[in-house]
Amino acid sequence: MKQANILVTGFAAAGLASAAGAAPVAYTAAHMVDVIAGRVIDNAVVVADNDDGRGRILAAGPAATTAIPAGARRVDLGAVTLLPGLIDMHVHLTGDPTLSGYRGLEFVPSFATVLGVKHAKLTLDAGFTTVRNVGANSLDDVGLKQAISRGDIPGPRIVPATYAIGATGGHCDSTEFPPDVTVPTPGIANGPEEIRAKVRQLRKWGAEVIKFCGTGGVFSKTDTVGGQQYSQAEMDALVAEAHMLGMKVAVHAHGPEGIVAALKAGADTIEHASLATEEAFALAKAKSAWFSMDIYNDDYILAEGEKNGVFPESLEKERAIGRAQRETFQRAVRAGVRMVYGTDAGVYPHGQNARQFAKMVEWGLTPMQAIQAATVNAGEALGRSKDVGALVVGRYADMVAVAGDPTRDVTVLMAPKAVIKGGELVGQAR
Numbered sequence: 001m002k003q004a005n006i007l008v009t010g011f012a013a014a015g016l017a018s019a020a021g022a023a024p025v026a027y028t029a030a031h032m033v034d035v036i037a038g039r040v041i042d043n044a045v046v047v048a049d050n051d052d053g054r055g056r057i058l059a060a061g062p063a064a065t066t067a068i069p070a071g072a073r074r075v076d077l078g079a080v081t082l083l084p085g086l087i088d089m090h091v092h093l094t095g096d097p098t099l100s101g102y103r104g105l106e107f108v109p110s111f112a113t114v115l116g117v118k119h120a121k122l123t124l125d126a127g128f129t130t131v132r133n134v135g136a137n138s139l140d141d142v143g144l145k146q147a148i149s150r151g152d153i154p155g156p157r158i159v160p161a162t163y164a165i166g167a168t169g170g171h172c173d174s175t176e177f178p179p180d181v182t183v184p185t186p187g188i189a190n191g192p193e194e195i196r197a198k199v200r201q202l203r204k205w206g207a208e209v210i211k212f213c214g215t216g217g218v219f220s221k222t223d224t225v226g227g228q229q230y231s232q233a234e235m236d237a238l239v240a241e242a243h244m245l246g247m248k249v250a251v252h253a254h255g256p257e258g259i260v261a262a263l264k265a266g267a268d269t270i271e272h273a274s275l276a277t278e279e280a281f282a283l284a285k286a287k288s289a290w291f292s293m294d295i296y297n298d299d300y301i302l303a304e305g306e307k308n309g310v311f312p313e314s315l316e317k318e319r320a321i322g323r324a325q326r327e328t329f330q331r332a333v334r335a336g337v338r339m340v341y342g343t344d345a346g347v348y349p350h351g352q353n354a355r356q357f358a359k360m361v362e363w364g365l366t367p368m369q370a371i372q373a374a375t376v377n378a379g380e381a382l383g384r385s386k387d388v389g390a391l392v393v394g395r396y397a398d399m400v401a402v403a404g405d406p407t408r409d410v411t412v413l414m415a416p417k418a419v420i421k422g423g424e425l426v427g428q429a430r
């Protein structure tokens with residue numbers, strides 16, 4: 001969306017400062033998407049128990065049959081369709097696509113944190129009220145989460161992974177440096193025992209999900225895009241440790257062998273899944289795993305990558321798998337693999353997260369299924385169904401309002417008319 005169209009109010013007062021004035025609030029709208037039933041309700045109301053940014057839903061449904069508590073403040077959003085706040089399962093809030101390749105080396109680490117503050121606001125304004133940050137340096141994602149939780153800065157709810165765990169020389173290592181230049185690599189671990197220790201350490205530092213690199217990737221040097229990078233024993237240990245500690249596991253995996261090994265180990269979400277085969281589809285279904293396929297960003301990377309400093313070999317890799325990933329997505333949808341909405345925002349500009357909806361529809365999902373991927377499915381895949389993903393009693397009053405009917409035309413999701421987080425109206429189009 002164009003940021004100029006959004007008037008953001010109340011952020012300075014959000015959180016602790018405004019708690020004293022907190023009150024129930026009833027939002028009414030012409031339509032509301034019930035993402036669990038997969039239908040649209042007309043003349044709807046959602047009542048939040050609080051408008052302080054921490055409110056949960058007291059009641060939601062058709063206005064005719066939903067009781068609004070006496071004393072509730074009423075806000076009529078008008079001729080819009082209300083949806084649960086959107087969830088992006090794969091972002092890098094501190095990433096900036098224009099600083100690709102070696103471009104980022106002229107900046108100090110805290111520069112990325114500052115960018116994260118800007119990107120968090122762009123993401124919230126785009127209607128994404130929850131994100132899973134799957135890989136950041138310097139515990140940036142934990143710091144952002146802390147500041148957002150306190151109401152210091154605007155942004156989505158963040159499920160942080162901290163550092164992505166990976167093998168020496170693999171996708172999550174700093175492979176762009178020559179051997180005589182040593183840089184810190186806090187996410188690197190090799191062998192089952194080191195990997196278990198790394199999972200424990202990241203949890204201690206604030207990780208709420210574990211991300212690891214199961215195969216090579218597009219933006220790393222010295223590896224192939226699909227080659228497996230952790231052994232079965234290493235993946236088994238990582239997933240077992242994370243699950244024991246109550247954390248889900250997201251695995252970066254493009255190639256078929258790595259995807260299958262990660263699924264066998266019990267990984268919860270397969271990120272990218274570009275070259276997944278029928279074997280992987282069957283395993284994903286049997287294991288109740290999710291695919292999180294970033295099928296929009298190829299357009300951006302190929303158009304802007306060279307200008308942004310992306311390594312020529314990375315562009316070569318993207319050309320090799322971009323189209324293949326979309327075809328895999330289509331086959332996976334047909335095979336009945338369950339999808340969540342993950343965009344890899346950060347490799348393309350933040351705030352454009354909703355652009356992927358149209359790609360998902362173009363390649364096989366119905367509009368309602370694409371919306372479910374970014375709401376109810378994502379809430380379940382996060383293990384946070386009690387908090388986010390649907391407009392039902394007890395969950396956070398996180399909502400986005402759009403013009404028109406997103407179950408017919410998902411492109412309306414790219415220009416939210418209002419964004420509500422925890423019952424608080426945090427952004428509204430003029």
Ligand SMILES: [Zn+2]
Nearest residue numbers: 090092134344
């Ligand atoms: Zn990523």
